[in-house]
Amino acid sequence: MEIKPIFLSIKHNKAIAMLVIIQVAITLTVLSGSLLLTTSTLKEWNLPSGIPHYNIISAVPEFYDLEVDVRQSLIDDLARIKAIPEVINVSPATQRPFDAQGIQTIYLEASDEAQEYETNIFTGDANLPEVLQLSLIEGRFFREDEIVVGQRDELPAMPPIVMISEAMAKVLFPDNNALGQTIWLEKGAAPAEIIGIYSNFMNGENLNYFGQSYRTILQPLVTWQNRADPSYLIRVEDGMADGLLETIRNQLYKVDGRYVNRVEVLTRTQKRMYDGRGSHAIMLLVISSVLLLITAFGMAGLVSFLVTQRQKQIGTRRALGAKKWDVVRYFMLENGVLTTIGIVIGLVLSIAFAFVLTEDSGVNILDMSYIFATAFFIILVNQLAVYLPAKKAANVAPAIVTRSA
C-alpha cells in the first residue's frame, strides 16, 4: 500500500508535516474550547415562553410624588388603557414574565424545618390569566371578588387562594393532585389553597439559570408601597403591539407626579433576559468559524502548492498506470495521517483546556462528545481542502514526465 511512501514523504518534508500537525492540534483546542463554552452559555437559552409575548406590552410607571392617590390612579389607568380600541385586556402586575425579580421561597408545611421550594410569585387581578393567555389545566381561575387590593402594609389579610403552574405542581406534589392542597407563601403566615393549575410560562433568568424556568405562582393581589407601584401587563390585538407603546405611555402620563419607566413589548424583555449570554456565544461562534475558514484555506493552499511541485512524480505514476483516483487517494491519505496525529495531540490539549475553563468558571463544561464531533469535523474539512487541489493535480497528463524540466 501507500503507507510506506507516505511516511517517506513526510520524513522528507519534516518541517511542513510538523506545522500541519501543530496547526490541527491548536485548531482543535480552540474550536472545541469555544464550542464547549458556547453550549454551556446557551444552556436554557431561548426556551418557549408559553405566552404570546409578542402581543403583550408591559408598562412600569412609578410615582415620585408620594402624595398621589395610588388607588384612584390605578382605577383611572385601567379605564384609560381599556379605552384604547386595540387593547384586549389589561391587568396590574408586580412581576413580569422574563423579568421576575428575586427568588421567593414557599413551603408545604408551617413547621420551622419545612423544606424550601423556590419560585416566582406573580400578582394581578382576575384578568391576568386572560392577558397572558394561560390555559386552565385543572380547577378554576380567580373570580373578580377574590382580588385583594390595597397598600401593602394596610392589607387586612393576604389572599387565601393561589393558582400554580403545571411545572410548579409537579415539583410540589409529584404523586398527588395539587388541586385543593395548601401551601405557605411565608413562614408563619396563613396558608393558601390551590384553586387552579395553569399552563407554564417563563419566569425569568434568576430561576431559569437553575433550570427552573416555569415555576410560577399566581396570587389574586393588587398591591403597592412607596416607590413600588403596580406595573401593567396589556394584551393587544395581533401585530399592533409596537404601534401602541407611545399611546400607552401618553395615557399613563395623564397622571401628574409620575415617571413612566419602561413601556415595551415583552419580546424586548425576553431579548434582555437572554442577550448577555447570547452575544457572548455569538462572538465565540464567529471567532470559531473564522478560524475554521483560515485553517481550511491554509490547508488547501498548502496542498495545492505541494501538489504542483510534485507534478512530475504524479505524471510518472500516471504513466506507470496509476488511475486518477489513486493519485487523489494518495494525497488524502497523506493528509489524513498528519491530521490524525494532530487530532490526537489536540484531544489532549482540548481536555486540558476544558479543565482550565471549568476551573475558571466553576461550571463543568467538559463533554467529550463535543470534542469528538469537532475533531471529526476538522478531519472532514481538511480532507475536503485536500481533495479539491489533488483532483486537479490528478488531471496531469501522463506524458508530462517526458518533457524536459
Added chain:
Amino acid sequence: MFAYNLKLAFKSLNDRPSLTILMVAAIAVGLGLFMTMLTLSHQAGKIPMPHISKQIHLVQLDNREVTADEAENFNQMVDLTYQDTQNLLKLPSSGVEQTLAWNTNGILNVEEQEIQPQRSSVVATNQAFFTMFEVPFLYGKGWDSDADQFSQAVIVLSKKSNDYLFGGINSVGKQVRLNTHVLTVIGVLDDWFLARKFYDRSYYQAWPDQAFIPSNFAFDSDLPRNARFDCWSTTTNPGKFRTNYLTELKTSECAWITFWAKLPNHNLEDYKTQLGQYIDSQKRLGRFPRENQYFLTNINDQLEVISKMIGREQMLGVISYMFFAVCLINAVSILLAKFMRRTKEVSLRRALGAKKRTILQQHLIEVVFIGIIGGLFGILFSYIGLQAMLRVSLYASDYVRTAADLMPYHQMDWEMIMMAFTVSVSCTLLVGLYPIWRICNVSPASQLKAQ
C-alpha cells in the same frame, strides 16, 4: 544589490499571488482578533486620572466586631459609617482634601410638560469632590462649603442631563426637581471621561452618573441609599436602611459610605497618624473593638486588586492568542513550502557567487514585507473587530449605554497601532526564521546535478 534583492522579493510575492494573499490574510485576521482583545484590555486597564491617581486614597476604618474575618486588602474591608465620615471631615488636618460619596437615585423633572421626567442616578457628596477629582465644568461650578453645612438645595448636572432637561443651554440658576424636591442648578459638567468609575467603588465603565447633590441635602430629603450596608451581626435585615430608619442608621455601626482623601506624599504619614489617633479616641468611647486597623488604598492599588477579578475577558484573551498562533503557523507553512521550491534557484545563485548574506537579505525583505502588509490589514481588521465588540456591548446592555460612552473603550490609540506593527513584523520574522534558515543553508550547486 539591495535593489536587485528587492526586485526578486517582489517577484516572488507576485509569483503565486493567491498564496501571498493567503499568507497576508492569515496574519491579518489573526492579528486583527489579537489586537482587538489587546486593545480592549489595554483600555480597560487604564487608570482614571493617572496624574493624581496615586494621591487619591480610599479611607477605610475597621469598626467591625471582634469576630469578623481578617481582611487582606481593601476589597474585603468595610467602608465608613455615617458618624466616622462626619468625624473625619472635622479632622484638623490642614491641606488634606476629603470627600464622601454614596449613590442615590430619583426622577429628575422640570416644569415644562413636553420634557418627560427621567430616572437618574445621583451621587450624594460634598464640595471637595469637584476640586479633588478635578471635575471639568461647562457652566457654573461646584457648590461651596456653606451648601454642605446648611444642606442647601443645589445640584450639579451632567452634560447629558443638561442637554436633555434644558436643551444644552447654560442652566445655572434654573430650577430642577428631583422627585418633588426643588433644587437650583449650580453647575453643569463638561464631558467627564473616567476610565473606571472609581468613586463609588463600582469600577464601572461607561455608566456615568446624571447629577450630584450635597450629601446633607440627600439625608434631609431621605433619598434612597443605594449601598451595601455592612452591619454588625446584631443588626437584623440591614437592607431596610435603603429607604427607611435613617436616624438609626446614622448612629449605627453600619458601614456604607465611601470616603476619599487626597494625600500628596508629604501628607501621607501625617494623615496616618491622625487616623490612628482617631481610632484610639473612638476606642475610649467603646467603639472599634478590634485592633487599631485602617486601610489607605490609592486608585492604582485598587485597580490592581480589581483587575484580577475580571475573568471572562481573560478567557477570550487566551483564545485570541491561540487563534493568532494558528494563523501564524498557517502562514509559515505556506512560506516554508514556497521557499523550499526555490532551492534550485538559490543554489544556482550561490554557485554563481551570491553570498549567504545576499540570499538572507532577499528573503528577509520578503518576510518583512508580508509582516508589514499583514500589520496594515490587521489594524483594519481590529478596527472592524472593535466596532463589532462595541455593537455587542450595546446589544448586551439593551441599548441603555450609549455608543459615545463606550467609544473610548473600543478605540485604538497610537500606542496600540505601533504595537500592532511591532507584533506583526516581529512575529512574522520569528516564524519566518526557520524557512529563511533552511533556504540560506542550501549549498551552492547542490541542486543542479539532479536534472
